[in-house]
Amino acid sequence: MAAMRWFLAGISRRGRRRHVTSTGYSPLGFCGDEFDLALCLHILFTYSDQLSVDFRVAAIEEMCRVAAEARVFPLLKSYGGPSPYLKLVVDLL
Numbered sequence: 593m594a595a596m597r598w599f600l601a602g603i604s605r606r607g608r609r610r611h612v613t614s615t616g617y618s619p620l621g622f623c624g625d626e627f628d629l630a631l632c633l634h635i636l637f638t639y640s641d642q643l644s645v646d647f648r649v650a651a652i653e654e655m656c657r658v659a660a661e662a663r664v665f666p667l668l669k670s671y672g673g674p675s676p677y678l679k680l681v682v683d684l685l
Contacts, residue, residue: 622658630659637667637675648681 614620632655636648655662669675 620654620658624657625660627659628661630655630662632662632664634666636664636681637678638670645677645680645684648677649684652681652685 632651636643636651652662652664655664667675667678
């Protein structure tokens with residue numbers, strides 16, 4: 593609940609860009625290291641059969657470029673179990 597309140601307070605502040613959303617990865621349109629944290633939720637591994645390995649790698653690289661820390665989750669397929677692409681993406685990165 594505290595994290596949710598912090599997030600909502602950040603969105604409601606005019607003139608401050610604390611939270612930004614994006615539906616793509618290349619390029620995000622920000623300078624390097626502009627953010628403290630980049631999050632990617634569900635898209636990269638949940639829908640394992642719908643995205644290429646290149647898309648996944650490029651998305652994570654772009655997140656790492658614009659933020660000091662990048663987090664991707666979940667790392668599971670939509671029907672459970674680890675994504676078959678996880679090890680390949682980690683090895684490429």
